[in-house]
Amino acid sequence: MARIRPERRTPVDLAVTAAILVAILVAGLVIWANSPVRQSESVQAAAPVPEVEPSSAVPANLAPAWRARSSATQTPAIAEATVVTADGGAVVGRDPQSGREVWQYRRNLDLCAVIAAWPSSNNKVLAAYRNARGCGEVTALDASSGSRAGSRSSDADDRVHLVSDSGYVVSQGPTRLETWGSNLVRGIEYGRVDAPVNPGVQPGRQDCLLYSSAVGGSRVAVIERCGDEPGYRLTVLGAVLDDDEDVEQHGSSLITDGTDGPPPVLIGMSSSAIAIYDGGANPPMPTSDAPAPGAPAPPTPTIRQFTTDGVPAATNTVSGTPDPPAGVAVTSGGLTSYFTGEATVVMDAANLRPIYQVPGAIGTGDVMAGQLLLPTPAGVSVRDAATGRELRAIALPRDGRRDDQPVSLRVLGATVVEQWGTTVQAYRPQ
Known part of the structure; x- marks a missing residue:
């Protein structure tokens, strides 16, 4: 067999090869230098975090235990066994009783929002960081160890x-929203889509501003106003694309007759209902059987219920302000509580119907040992969860809190954790 002589390599061939190798190395170095792993610091838990047993009784008294700054949360982020605080670029998992740092994750970017998601199952912390593309740089952390989970x-x-339920997370800004599953794979994007992969998959409305959102089961609800429409709109979407890879719309309609006042606020969503706080600044959109308009009625705050297709179902009058303080509803022990600015309304978490309201409370509460704990100006009101009847009160100091700052109260074991403004304050039994 004749021997095949190798091709001769000219100086030009060698120069081109060298240039390609240098380009690959430079590109790899740039990617590595700008990767999330390179730009982060992670101090993971030295040992597994012990489980926190539910408290068998509400403590007779509480005393301040620790406090920390947490500007990226609105309500205490309660994971399975840690309290999570977030400020600047750092997310910290803390021992609930002492406040000791169990783990820390830090990046050289500013945090936009942080939540503890799925504490009873996947037990993750989701941290949204701000980069040149907005608040879309998201890291998932294991809430027990602080290790990166996606x-x-x-x-x-x-x-x-950021809001979540047992299956999905919604990240919503003024012009767009996304849903993710627990694996952080996107379900839908809605609103402003700069470079759509498949044009035409969204509903046809344009120039929409998104005000609030909620997720329940496999659907997402959003309050929006599109173009020069005469009212605020409730839209219900599927949390994932349909079989045709389109954003599925289950219902969308105007729910107010005017936009001069603050928009209604989505309180929450279950698999069967949607609850909206309407401060009454804009009258509801009239129906065909509505009586003829008379003299303008004074603003009447209400909790409005809708089906998960966006159909009006019921309305309950409540005490509240036209523009309630920013904050999120808290669901625990089968109850959902929401602060209207004048009272805390307590709803059944399944059908989102108001059960009772507590005037004078200053924020949302949580259930401990079968009793509802609500923040009051003097401390904590301990109430019968079913009826709202006060059983007793616990005095608490809140040093540094302004009178106009609402308080969000959560519990983890026997520890009570509150947040007002950027302050997270924990109290332990005394």
Whole structure:
């Protein structure tokens, strides 16, 4: 067999090969230098975090235990066995009783929002960081150890709000929202989509501003206003694309007759109902059987209920302000509580119907040992969860809190954790 002589390599061939290798090395170095792993610091838990047993009784007294700054949360982020605080670029998992740092994750980016998601199952912390594309740089952390459990990056608004239920998370900003599953794979994107992969998959409305959102089961609800429409709109979407890879719309309609006042606020969503707080600044959109308009009625705050197709179901009058303080509802022990600015309304978590309201409370509460704990100006009101009847009161100091700052109260074991403004304050039994 004749011997095949190798091809001769000219100086030009060698130069081109060298240039390609240098380009690959430079590109790899740039990717590594700008990767989330390179730009982060992680101090993981030295040992597994012990389980926290539910408290068998509400303590007779409480005393301040520790406090920390947490500007990226609105309500205490309560994981399975840790309290999570977030400020600047750092997310910290803390021992609930002492406040000791169990783990820390830090990046050289600013945090936009942080939540503890799925504490009874996947037990993750989701941290949205701000980069040149908005608040779409997301890291998932194991809430017990602080180890990275996933990440994603996408276009986002410069500020976002994160909400979750047992299956999905919604990241919502003023012009767009996304849903993710627990694996951080995107379900849908809605609103402003700069470079759609499949044009035409969204409903046809344009120039929409998104005000609040909620997720329940496999659906997402959003309050929005599109273009020059004469009212605020409730839209219900599927949390994932349908079989045709389109954003599925289950219902969308105007729910107010006017936009001069603050928009209604989505309180929450279950698998069968949607609850909206309407401060009454804009009258509800009239129906065909509504009486003829008379003299303008004074603003009447209400909790409005809708089906998960966006159909009006019921309305309950409550005490509240036209523009309630920013904050999220808290669901625990089968109850959902929401602060209207004048009272805390307590609803059945399944059908989101108001059961009772507590005037004079100053924020949302949580259930401990079968009793409802609500923050009051003097401390904590301990109430019968079923009826709202006060059983007793616990005096608490809140040093540094302004009178106009609402308080969000959560519990983890026998520890009571509150947040007002950027302050997270924990109290332990005394």
